[in-house]
Amino acid sequence: MIAGIKAEFRKLFSVRSTYILIGLALVYVVFYNFYIIGWRGGSSHDLVSLKNPLYLVIQVARARGIAPPILFSSIIAVLLMAHEYRYSTIMYTLTSSNSRSKTLAAKIIAITGFTLIFSAFVELLSPSLAILGLHAHHLSYASQTFYYREFIWRVLFYCWAYAMIAILLAIFFRNLVASIVSLFLLPVTVEPLIGLLLNTNQQQYLPFTALSGVLNNGLLKSGISEIPAGRSALVVLVYLVIGWTIGWMLFLRRDAN
Amino acid sequence: MIKASHLNKHYHKTTAVNDISFEIATNKVTGFLGPNGAGKSTTMRLMLGLDNGTGFTYYDGKELHKYSQPSKIVGILLEAKAFHPTRTAKNHLKILATAGNIPLSRVDEVLEIVGLKDVARKSPGKFSLGMSQRLGIAAAILSKPKYLLLDEPANGLDPEGIVWLREFLRSYASNGNAVFVSSHLLSEMSQMADNVIVIGRGKLIANTSIKDLISSNTKSSVFVRSGNISKLKSVLEEKALTISVIDDGIEIFGVKTDEIGKLAHNAGIPILELTSRNASLEDVFLELTEGKEEFLAHNSKGAKS
Numbered sequence: 150m151i152a153g154i155k156a157e158f159r160k161l162f163s164v165r166s167t168y169i170l171i172g173l174a175l176v177y178v179v180f181y182n183f184y185i186i187g188w189r190g191g192s193s194h195d196l197v198s199l200k201n202p203l204y205l206v207i208q209v210a211r212a213r214g215i216a217p218p219i220l221f222s223s224i225i226a227v228l229l230m231a232h233e234y235r236y237s238t239i240m241y242t243l244t245s246s247n248s249r250s251k252t253l254a255a256k257i258i259a260i261t262g263f264t265l266i267f268s269a270f271v272e273l274l275s276p277s278l279a280i281l282g283l284h285a286h287h288l289s290y291a292s293q294t295f296y297y298r299e300f301i302w303r304v305l306f307y308c309w310a311y312a313m314i315a316i317l318l319a320i321f322f323r324n325l326v327a328s329i330v331s332l333f334l335l336p337v338t339v340e341p342l343i344g345l346l347l348n349t350n351q352q353q354y355l356p357f358t359a360l361s362g363v364l365n366n367g368l369l370k371s372g373i374s375e376i377p378a379g380r381s382a383l384v385v386l387v388y389l390v391i392g393w394t395i396g397w398m399l400f401l402r403r404d405a406n
Numbered sequence: 407m408i409k410a411s412h413l414n415k416h417y418h419k420t421t422a423v424n425d426i427s428f429e430i431a432t433n434k435v436t437g438f439l440g441p442n443g444a445g446k447s448t449t450m451r452l453m454l455g456l457d458n459g460t461g462f463t464y465y466d467g468k469e470l471h472k473y474s475q476p477s478k479i480v481g482i483l484l485e486a487k488a489f490h491p492t493r494t495a496k497n498h499l500k501i502l503a504t505a506g507n508i509p510l511s512r513v514d515e516v517l518e519i520v521g522l523k524d525v526a527r528k529s530p531g532k533f534s535l536g537m538s539q540r541l542g543i544a545a546a547i548l549s550k551p552k553y554l555l556l557d558e559p560a561n562g563l564d565p566e567g568i569v570w571l572r573e574f575l576r577s578y579a580s581n582g583n584a585v586f587v588s589s590h591l592l593s594e595m596s597q598m599a600d601n602v603i604v605i606g607r608g609k610l611i612a613n614t615s616i617k618d619l620i621s622s623n624t625k626s627s628v629f630v631r632s633g634n635i636s637k638l639k640s641v642l643e644e645k646a647l648t649i650s651v652i653d654d655g656i657e658i659f660g661v662k663t664d665e666i667g668k669l670a671h672n673a674g675i676p677i678l679e680l681t682s683r684n685a686s687l688e689d690v691f692l693e694l695t696e697g698k699e700e701f702l703a704h705n706s707k708g709a710k711s
Binding site (some may be wrong): 152153155156160163164165166232236237238239240242243244245246247248333352354402404406 | 435455456457458470471472473474475476477480482484485487488489490491492493494497500501502504505506507535545
């Protein structure tokens with residue numbers, strides 16, 4: 150199992166696409182936090198924002214700040230699984246281990262490790278860049294209140310859950326293009342369409358809406374009765390357990406091609 | 407020894423592998439022959455547990471998943487291009503070594519063996535088919551496994567590469583290992599393999615040594631030249647043998663040279679030449695698999711060829 154995990158990390162860091170996607174994610178993080186939140190926010194002299202002790206938490210943790218870089222890291226997760234089928238290396242991966250469950254567990258552990266480290270880095274970098282951007286105008290925020298525990302678990306859970314959904318899609322489709330397309334389309338087209346059939350409260354129990362709720366609920370005044378972030382996380386976990394039960398069975402039973 | 411027992415695989419209404427059982431002995435190269443679509447690759451995948459079918463395959467009496475490190479028992483080459491195109495050849499092998507708990511120093515050794523040391527740090531996406539096959543062979547022998555399962559490893563190799571592969575596999579097998587190799591290059595197989603397993607439409611057709619397979623073929627014949635062809639012909643016809651008069655001699659099917667020599671001697675017929683003509687592996691293969699091809703080409707007049 151340990152050998153399998155090490156091999157998965159080697160796979161992750163021995164292809165160009167991993168570095169390109171990490172680079173693109175970091176470009177976004179710098180652009181959004183340093184330029185949009187820090188520099189441009191500072192130049193607008195929005196004193197209300199500057200004096201808001203929760204300003205950075207709201208800006209950085211909300212989906213607009215975290216979601217795009219995490220989408221890139223989720224694509225890395227898709228590639229780790231889908232490349233196995235695209236380039237037929239799955240036959241080596243499966244014959245290296247005496248159990249398909251161990252193989253899949255090694256992949257999940259590797260992706261979880263990578264995602265948590267990456268998202269923690271983004272989480273640390275984002276407010277720092279925003280503060281730097283504002284300092285370029287010789288301004289500073291009022292003393293910021295970071296609910297660290299709240300801030301950390303929300304972002305880490307969001308990133309991990311997104312990566313788990315990404316791998317799950319790759320297991321379902323075993324096709325690179327279909328997996329990536331569905332990763333983009335499900336939250337922005339399929340789920341909103343389903344949402345049209347439901348009322349506002351019910352919509353919060355849809356998987357991607359619940360996942361956004363983990364980040365946003367309780368931070369912004371949305372005007373609707375939001376379920377707590379913890380309950381949103383629970384909803385996402387239920388979807389993950391159901392999805393992964395099916396995905397795991399498929400991985401064990403299907404032909405490796 | 408590898409023992410495959412009652413392997414079966416069905417795709418909806420199609421039977422890809424139909425109750426195949428065979429054994430693969432150590433110290434030998436065993437060829438695996440069959441027309442396109444006969445089920446060779448599927449059989450190999452079933453033997454490795456990559457496809458879900460029924461039946462069992464035992465490696466020294468144990469199924470592959472009972473070993474803690476299956477890659478140390480069997481090395482595989484099922485597809486020539488089974489690698490990420492932008493991951494370097496060396497990194498590709500390092501991943502396999504890491505997953506199999508094999509020292510990374512072995513990676514350089516196998517790259518040297520297959521002749522890819524100079525391109526170890528290049529991405530294999532632009533490798534020729536022959537180079538890709540060499541990388542696949544390097545992956546297969548990485549853990550020095552006792553068993554090798556190779557699917558068409560000679561495809562794309564140049565003549566020098568084919569000679570190298572033949573000698574390498576024979577040498578590998580002779581060290582107490584077993585090599586199971588499928589190929590469409592029948593002439594190559596006849597030089598490489600000791601035993602051969604032939605399948606058609608998912609069914610086992612033959613499982614024997616190359617020598618026995620060829621000698622038992624109905625196209626094996628004896629050619630004889632004599633100073634008295636007409637007398638010899640009538641003697642052979644009296645014995646109801648299948649004959650064919652060719653130029654200045656007669657070809658007799660289904661007999662051995664000894665029998666013809668005795669017949670001619672008893673009849674007092676002088677013999678100028680007595681030669682055994684064995685069918686080629688290709689002749690045998692075509693005879694055995696006749697009517698069992700999944701895909702057939704047609705000539706310009708629409709007849710099957």
